[in-house]
Amino acid sequence: MRASIEVADIFRAAGAAYRRAHAGHLSLPQLKVMSAVENCRTAALGGHVEACEDCGRWQIAYNSCRNRHCPKCQGAAARTWLAEREADLLPAGYFHVVFTLPAEVADIAFQNKALVYDLLFKAASETMLTIAADRKHLGARIGITAVLHTWGSAMTHHPHVHVIVPGGGITPDGSRWISSRPAFLLPVRVLGKLFRRLFLAKLVALHEAGRLGFFGTFAHLAERRAFLRHLLPVRKKR
Ligand SMILES: [Zn+2]
Ligand SMILES: [Zn+2]
Known part of the structure; x- marks a missing residue:
């Protein structure tokens, strides 16, 4: 299920204004994180078609940004980490x-x-x-x-x-x-x-x-x- 509001939604809605208001105080790595999160799983990063050779069903999947600060990309990594720590x-x-x-x-x-x-x-x-x-x-x-x-x-x-x-x-x-x-x-x-x-x-x-x-x-x-x-x-x- 999709959460009602994601960090990416906030960045897309208010990111440009925030960057203008803080121009000169944001580092290049910080700007890169914002752009990665904003573009994650959108057409901007391109996509690929996943198809089943047997039934012919297909779907378009947009590429993920894999940035280590992206909540969407790190959600799965966090769940894996948690399960491994629980096993310890x-x-x-x-x-x-x-x-x-x-x-x-x-x-x-x-x-x-x-x-x-x-x-x-x-x-x-x-x-x-x-x-x-x-x-x-x-x-x-x-x-x-x-x-x-x-x-x-x-x-x-x-x-x-x-x-x-x-x-x-x-x-x-x-x-x-x-x-x-x-x-x-x-x-x-x-x-x-x-x-x-x-x-x-x-x-x-x-x-x-x-x-x-x-x-x-x-x-x-x-x-x-x-x-x-x-x-x-x-x-x-x-
Ligand atoms: Zn991402
Ligand atoms: Zn703390």
């Missing part, structure tokens, strides 16, 4: 933890997406694995599924990862399963503190290696002292 589920309760980048770092992430999003995943998983392995907490090796969201519900840039972990794990010697307490996996405060420490250390290391780019109003952060000063509110947080 263990007969245990699951916990949901969210790791968020503070606003000061979100700005840096916006200009260094691949590097900083990668760091976000690394720091989040390292935090979960370290605290779970600690005998004071669970004392086990856990499994993790993590998903990156770069936008918050207010539709502003707000990078965070959702982490789903089973309520238990394997003992260090691999011999048996340890269950966590039913309503509790790991203390959020401890997780937050270690995450911040790991993330900042890795971010500063990237800066020292000269791998971060700074543009526009953030150009001054290329200088080491300005960069550290910018991060001070995050470093001081406890």
